[in-house]
Amino acid sequence: NAFQWIQYSILSNVFAGFYGVSFTQIDWLSMVYMVAYVPLILPATWLLDARGLRLTALLGAGLNALGAWLKCGSLAPQRYPLTLAAQAVCAVAQVFILGLPSRIASVWFGPTEVSTACAVAVLGNQLGTAIGFLLPPVLVPNTPNDIDLMAHNISIMFYGTAIVSTLLFFLAGVVFEEKPKYPPSHSQAVLQTKPPEDYSYKQSIINLFRNIPFILLLISYGIMTGAFYSVSTLLNQMIVTHYEGEEVNAGRIGLTLVVAGMVGSIICGLWLDYTKTYKQTTLIVYILSFIGLLVFTFTLDLGYLIVVFVTGGVLGFFMTGYLPLGFEFAVEITYPESEGTSSGLLNASAQIFGIIFTLVQGKLTTDYSPRAGNIFLCAWIFVGIILTALIKSDLRRHNVNSGIMNLDLKAVPVDSPVEPESTTLKIQSAL
Numbered sequence: 001n002a003f004q005w006i007q008y009s010i011l012s013n014v015f016a017g018f019y020g021v022s023f024t025q026i027d028w029l030s031m032v033y034m035v036a037y038v039p040l041i042l043p044a045t046w047l048l049d050a051r052g053l054r055l056t057a058l059l060g061a062g063l064n065a066l067g068a069w070l071k072c073g074s075l076a077p078q079r080y081p082l083t084l085a086a087q088a089v090c091a092v093a094q095v096f097i098l099g100l101p102s103r104i105a106s107v108w109f110g111p112t113e114v115s116t117a118c119a120v121a122v123l124g125n126q127l128g129t130a131i132g133f134l135l136p137p138v139l140v141p142n143t144p145n146d147i148d149l150m151a152h153n154i155s156i157m158f159y160g161t162a163i164v165s166t167l168l169f170f171l172a173g174v175v176f177e178e179k180p181k182y183p184p185s186h187s188q189a190v191l192q193t194k195p196p197e198d199y200s201y202k203q204s205i206i207n208l209f210r211n212i213p214f215i216l217l218l219i220s221y222g223i224m225t226g227a228f229y230s231v232s233t234l235l236n237q238m239i240v241t242h243y244e245g246e247e248v249n250a251g252r253i254g255l256t257l258v259v260a261g262m263v264g265s266i267i268c269g270l271w272l273d274y275t276k277t278y279k280q281t282t283l284i285v286y287i288l289s290f291i292g293l294l295v296f297t298f299t300l301d302l303g304y305l306i307v308v309f310v311t312g313g314v315l316g317f318f319m320t321g322y323l324p325l326g327f328e329f330a331v332e333i334t335y336p337e338s339e340g341t342s343s344g345l346l347n348a349s350a351q352i353f354g355i356i357f358t359l360v361q362g363k364l365t366t367d368y369s370p371r372a373g374n375i376f377l378c379a380w381i382f383v384g385i386i387l388t389a390l391i392k393s394d395l396r397r398h399n400v401n402s403g404i405m406n407l408d409l410k411a412v413p414v415d416s417p418v419e420p421e422s423t424t425l426k427i428q429s430a431l
Contacts, residue, residue, distance in 0.1 A: 001064045001097050002128030004071075004090045004161060005033050007136045008083075009233045010251050013240060014142050018150055019080040023237065027362055029087050030233040034351035034358075036091035037098075041348040042205070044095040048340035049204075053103060054178045056340075060096030061169040063089055068162035075155050077147065098125070102327040102343040110184040112273055119269025119324040126262045126320055129232065133254030137247050204337050208345060213333045213392045220391075221326040221346045223384035224289060226353025227377045228319050230361050231293075232257075233354075237362070238370040239308070242301050249305055253312045260313040261320020268321050269328075278329040279393035285325060286388050289318040290381045297374035333394050353380075 008015050008029040016026050048056045067089035074083035101121030109117040139160075140153040208214055232254065239250035264285075271281060292315035299307050330342040357380070361373035 001060070001090060001094050002125045003132040003135075004064070004068065004087070004128075004165075005030060005094070006129050006132035006232060006254070007157065007161075008087070010133050010236050010254055011136050011140055011142075011247065012236045013247065014140055014150070017142075017144050018077055018147065018154065019083070020077055021080050023366070024362065025080065027233060027358060029084060030229075031355050031358055032084065032088050033091040033094055034229065034354045036088060037095050037351040038348050040092060040095040041099075041344045045099055045338070045341045045344040047096075048099055048103060048344075049338050052178050053100065053107065054176050056096050057100060057172050057176050058169070060093045060100070061165075061172045063093035063096070065162065065165040065169045067091075067093060068158070068165040071158045072155070072162055075151050075158065077151075098347045099340045099344045101125075101324070102331055103338075103340045105328075106331065107179050108184060113184075115272035115324070115328045116266070116269040118328050119265045122265055122324045122327065123262050126258050126265065126323070130255050130258035130262070133235075133251045133258060135251075137251035142245075142247055204341055208334055208337055208342060211334055213394060214330060214342070216387050216391045217326065217330055217333070218345060218349045220286070220384040220387040221330075222349030222353040223380050223387075224286065224319065224322050225326070225347075225350035226355075226357045227293070227381055228323075229350065229354035230357035230377065231315075231319075231374075233358050234362055234365055234370075234373065237365055238300065238373075241365070241370055242303075243305060243308075246305065253305075253308055256309050257312045257316030258320060260317040261323075264317040264321020265324050268325050272325070272328055278325070278332055279388075279391055282322070282325045282329055282391075283385070283388050285318050285322050286381070286385050289315070289322060290378065290385060292318050293374065293378050293381060297371055297378065300370055300374070329391075333391075 008026055012023055012026045015021075015029075016023055019025075044056070047059075067086050070086035070089060071083055073079070074086060101124075102118050104121055105114045105118035136157060139157045140150065143149050143153075235254050235257075236247065236250045239246055239253060243249065268281060268285065272278060275281070292311070296308075296311040296315045299311050326346055327343050330346055334342045357377060361376055364373040364376055
């Protein structure tokens, strides 16, 4: 799904020439993901809460495959509207897919694994983006004088994507299970003891918007992730402005940015599981992302691609490494609200900021220079640092897990057999 998001933008000059449209219209093939997410996130998170993980995952995978096959019908210069419609179907699929990582981590993994599990799940999205930076420039070289060859190369990419997406849909149908037989943590055990009729999706949304730390995180997460979306969308234009004819290297720089971010994600996830220092880690990564973007901005036009590779990697390590931090921090400060709802709202914020940042940065890049657009992002990320510093770190899920573990150690002798039902009662009474 993430591969399909970025496959047009990293070849913006190629697709603009093929379809005979402007760069802004090619940018909309990326921004349609952001536009679709905002109105659909509440229905999608309701579905995740009401119908569960399996149905949500199958819907996401199915729509992703459908959008990929529709693109195969847009292999002619006059068919831009069809490729936009196909991308819109993939954008709807994304709404169901992006809310899964934190929910899967909480439902399937214990308190010492949950942050790492979330980071690994988020890697899927990052891996798709990385492949989307790497493969399209290799599969579709810029051949402006031979449109038929360009159409043939694009068809290889589109049909290959459709086949892989279809295989993944069937694989999800075969292996994806709703939840483990036994809850992996005390916090999950408590949630599973609550009767379904006690849960109100509307009340959950109201509770989240009354939670001031969550609102601050909602805005700061939106700024950081929206900036990442904007940089990813406009990377080809930034690189080609200063290094003409380097479309393949633009893709490789994008790959470097995302792969470094994948490493950052795993390290951050492991660090959170080990230390539980959510706010401190989030704030430090935010500050380092700001510094990384400043360095990237002022070294972009030096004329040395190797410098851009290095600064892009540093920027990606922190900026992409931030993604699972935001998810997990949100789950901690909003427990016992649904993980799917909190992460869904974070993603909606990111899409809104992503649309605004992409439009403004794209305009600044076109009318002035890539530096002007990047400085605009730096100013917003600085605001995000201030908002992150103001977040009160109330680790509710961690406190529940720690408190119950300690209670059990004190209350239950080693040689005393305890029935599962009585354990559940102890958990409820302890809360």
